[in-house]
Every structure is written in C-alpha cells, then in structure tokens.
Amino acid sequence: MIERELTFRIMRYNPDEPEKKPHLQEFHLTEEPGMSLFVVLNKLREEQDPTLRFDFVCRASICGSCGMLVNGRPTLACKTLTKDLPDVTTLLPLPVFKLLGDLSVDTGVWFRDMSFRTESWVHTDETFDPDAPEKRMDNAVALEIYEAERCIECGCCIGGCATANIKPDFIGAAGVNRVARFMVDPRDKRTEREYFEVVGNEDGVFGCIGLMACDDNCPVGVPLRDQLAYVRRKMASAGWRYQKV
Numbered sequence: 325m326i327e328r329e330l331t332f333r334i335m336r337y338n339p340d341e342p343e344k345k346p347h348l349q350e351f352h353l354t355e356e357p358g359m360s361l362f363v364v365l366n367k368l369r370e371e372q373d374p375t376l377r378f379d380f381v382c383r384a385s386i387c388g389s390c391g392m393l394v395n396g397r398p399t400l401a402c403k404t405l406t407k408d409l410p411d412v413t414t415l416l417p418l419p420v421f422k423l424l425g426d427l428s429v430d431t432g433v434w435f436r437d438m439s440f441r442t443e444s445w446v447h448t449d450e451t452f453d454p455d456a457p458e459k460r461m462d463n464a465v466a467l468e469i470y471e472a473e474r475c476i477e478c479g480c481c482i483g484g485c486a487t488a489n490i491k492p493d494f495i496g497a498a499g500v501n502r503v504a505r506f507m508v509d510p511r512d513k514r515t516e517r518e519y520f521e522v523v524g525n526e527d528g529v530f531g532c533i534g535l536m537a538c539d540d541n542c543p544v545g546v547p548l549r550d551q552l553a554y555v556r557r558k559m560a561s562a563g564w565r566y567q568k569v
C-alpha cells in the first residue's frame with residue numbers, strides 16, 4: 325500500500341461561544357491499513373486536538389450516533405474507510421438537527437418529537453394479560469415489521485433530505501418508515517382515517533418532493549422508497565375516501 329497523507333477539513337463551532345464563527349480547520353495524518361473515520365477522528369482528538377467533538381458508541385453501524393456529512397454526503401463515519409476517500413475530505417455535522425459542537429448533533433430530540441407526532445406505539449383497546457399465552461404472528465408480517473425496525477435513527481435520511489432542510493416540521497423518511505411499521509402491525513387497531521389525521525398532510529407523507537436522497541443515503545439499506553410508496557398509496561386513497569364522506 326502506498327502511504328498517503330490525508331487532509332481532513334473539519335467544521336469547528338461551539339454554540340456556547342457564538343462570537344467565534346463556524347470555520348473549517350485543517351488536520352493532516354498518515355493513512356493506515358483498514359483505517360475508518362472512527363480511527364481518524366479518535367487519532368486527531370488524541371494526538372492533535374482534544375477539544376474536537378464528535379459522537380461514536382458502537383463503531384459497527386448499530387447505534388446510529390456517528391452520522392455526518394462526508395464530502396457532502398450523509399453517512400456513518402464508523403463504516404467509512406479512508407481507502408474510499410480522496411486525499412482531501414471535508415467533514416461537516418448533519419444539518420437539520422441541533423448542533424452540539426463541531427461534528428456532534430442531537431438527533432434524540434428530533435426522533436422523540438417525531439415519535440410523539442406519529443404516535444409510535446401500538447394502539448389497541450385490548451387489556452394486557454400477562455398470563456395469557458403469546459399470540460403468534462405470521463412470519464411474513466413479522467419480517468415486514470422487522471424491516472422497518474432496522475432503522476438505527478442515525479438521521480442520514482433527514483440530513484440529506486431537501487424538504488427536511490427547509491421545513492423543520494417535516495417527518496421525513498424516518499417518520500414515514502415509522503408509520504409504515506405500525507400500519508403493517510396487526511396489533512395496531514388504528515384506522516386509515518386515523519393515520520390520515522397524523523400523516524396525510526404536507527408535514528407528513530405529502531411533503532416529500534420525491535428526490536429520494538433518503539433511499540440513496542440510508543447506511544443500513546432500509547427500503548425507504550418502498551415504505552414511502554406504501555404509506556403514500558394508503559394515505560392517497562384514504563384522503564380520497566375521506567373527502568367523499
């Protein structure tokens with residue numbers, strides 16, 4: 325392997341010091357075999373600047389905490405290898421979410437708000453009986469739910485979404501995927517009309533302008549395009565019936 329000198333241009337900004345304007349700081353380091361951006365950022369913090377802020381927990385594309393813009397594209401830093409990057413790489417925090425500092429953003433507040441707005445829990449009148457035998461679920465249905473549940477809430481679909489970048493209340497692909505998850509769940513007794521009340525609007529499923537960057541950017545391959553089409557179809561027909569009533 326030919327040794328490369330890599331340059332990283334990283335956005336620096338501390339919201340607690342608003343008088344210091346956001347700027348790009350340049351760092352240099354020698355590439356090593358199998359190096360990921362997780363290794364790069366930790367090396368930079370340990371060896372060059374202990375004040376550099378970024379988030380990692382699992383290093384394995386599971387926790388969703390390391391989403392950032394890598395050369396303009398939202399992705400997980402822990403699964404990004406330097407061998408796939410050019411000599412000069414720009415790292416920016418994900419837009420849309422609250423900036424905590426440098427590359428660190430708070431996705432939790434956004435996802436909690438979306439969960440409340442989409443009422444992300446099973447709606448049922450059944451009383452829970454801890455002594456009753458478990459009800460079986462059809463395998464195919466369970467797999468459909470699991471597919472939507474694979475979302476790791478990294479925020480890459482939201483950070484790269486044109487609508488979410490200009491409309492703070494748009495629930496985005498993550499929100500639509502969440503709605504799809506409950507729509508296919510037979511335990512959730514909400515009617516289409518009730519779902520329509522929640523997502524049949526411009527902040528919901530009809531706010532999407534169809535650029536589908538979400539589908540391109542999802543680092544774990546949740547089929548966001550299909551989920552959007554599924555929910556949109558259901559909401560379009562519900563809306564049509566709704567108007568007729």
Ligand code: FES
Pocket residue numbers: 379380381382383384385386387388389390391400401402403
């Ligand atoms: S550190 Fe957990 S997804 Fe990257």
